[in-house]
Amino acid sequence: MDKIKATIREQNFMFIICAIVILYSIYSSSKHENYLSSEYGYTVGKTIKYNFADGQKNCIKYKYYVNNVKFVNCVVIDPKISCPINKFYRVKYSKIKPEISELYFTKRVIDTGEVFKAGLNFEKEESK
Known part of the structure; x- marks a missing residue:
């Protein structure tokens, strides 16, 4: 049971890290476009x-x-x-x-x- 909880925690942690990286990429890209559009x-x-x-x-x-x-x-x-x-x-x-x-x-x-x-x-x- 503890192994299952540990695996779920690891998966959740990896999901959060991936989500942060994707959101940062989107933010960075839109910021770049904003600077060049104004x-x-x-x-x-x-x-x-x-x-x-x-x-x-x-x-x-x-x-x-x-x-x-x-x-x-x-x-x-x-x-x-x-x-x-x-x-x-x-x-x-x-x-x-x-x-x-x-x-x-x-x-x-x-x-x-x-x-x-x-x-x-x-x-x-x-x-x-």
């Missing part, structure tokens, strides 16, 4: 390197500047884009929390003036 701006971001997980390319790191402060973020790879490293794309960022951003692979920036104005350059990044 006060936001646009800048140019440069893709700098692949970020590996479990030996697979699953996201690309990119950098951008807001008020001369450098931010680095990661975006899931768009399989339609070939060789996206060291290229420039439009970035939407939160004016409240500039570290929250979205990179748009569909909006490539090729205007050198716009790239330099955003604080970036055309030198290749070292993939480490």
Whole structure:
């Protein structure tokens, strides 16, 4: 009987932990969307390197500047884009929390003036 109660407690504990993780994920995601839906701006971001997980390319790191402060973020790879490293794309960022951003692979920036104005350059990044 005690083993059954212990098993039920363990299952309840695991259920509570899973529920907390799911609720936090939902909260975090909606908070991210809220920051980008109210006060936001646009800048140019440069893709700098692949970020590996479990030996697979699953996201690309990119950098951008807001008020001369450098931010680095990661975006899931768009399989339609070939060789996206060291290229420039439009970035939407939160004016409240500039570290929250979205990179748009569909909006490539090729205007050198716009790239330099955003604080970036055309030198290749070292993939480490």
